[in-house]
Amino acid sequence: MSYEEITLETEEKMEKATSVFSDELKGIRTGRATPGLIENIRVEYYGSPTPLKQISSISVPEPRMLVVKPFDVSVMKNIEKALLKSDLGMTPNSDGKILRLQVPALSEERRKQIVNQVKELAEKAKISIRNIRRDSNKQADQLEKSSEISEDDCKALKEEVQDFTKKFEDKVNEYFDKKQKEILEN
Template sequence: MIDDIKTEAESKMQKSLEALTSAFNKIRTGRAHPAILDSVMVNYYGQDTPLKQVASVNVEDNRTLLVAPWEKSIISAIEKAIMMSDLGLNPSSNGDAIRVPMPMLTEQTRKEMVKQARGDAEQGRVSVRNARRDANGMLKDLLKEKEISEDDLRRGEDEIQKLTDKYIAEIEKMLKAKEEDLMAV
């Protein structure tokens, strides 16, 4: 029973980490990275479709992404979708593919992105703590129903706290790496 609660809590904490990784991928650095365009949705035959389902996105050089659509007819739709996204990118098409140059980041822009990364990390920490709270609540419910002893409750809470500490430390490590990545010139 306690192991089931612990497993469920760890699953929720792992999902929080995955959500944070996804959020960090959307924060662009000065370097080109295909994950930056993961959130771009293209109008493809009347349906909003993720960019990676209608084109391949590759790194051409350190500062440029190359988007190669599988159908030439949707180049303008892809170009428009990238421009309309809130990423601040200006794509240019050569008829066959679209080049997306990464603009240089100013010091102020970098600081704003670090602030955004810290906010995302705090969301991750809150999510992990919520998983801890839920797990501890389930343990206390088991104690009320006399299905576990107080010693089992304490042991379970300690295990949940260790999991929480592990995932919060992982979030801190990810945040530190992202901040260094953003502030690197």
């Protein structure tokens, strides 16, 4: 593996770790309705578990309400079952064509629990980024050991990897701060 390949792979992997964290945040409840809360819930659809967003449209007509309109009305009961099984604490109301979900307000204690949950996810994302850094630094050392790159190039590569690490950890912190603010506001 060359210098350029290591830097490209490192940046790619760190970007992926950050985007996974960002996607996880979408599914965390904040007291405000957002399609991300339910779009990845798996619904039994003709024998296979399918994400809700693939079999219905999800809209937010009011700040605390979600509306789910299935493309195929015959799957309505399965959607209701899947929503009830999920641990969101929301009961769907159906009129036969659409489902309405009222997003309840969060208590202060519950908000703090959710912030701690988000903090744990952020820490996992940072650990993942640091593990990528460790692996990249090992690869740099191996290149230097096998005389494919000079000592100076090895040092420069490690500095570049450290810059990526800082950049993506800052991004994770930014996502965390934004989500924390969103959760704690009423």
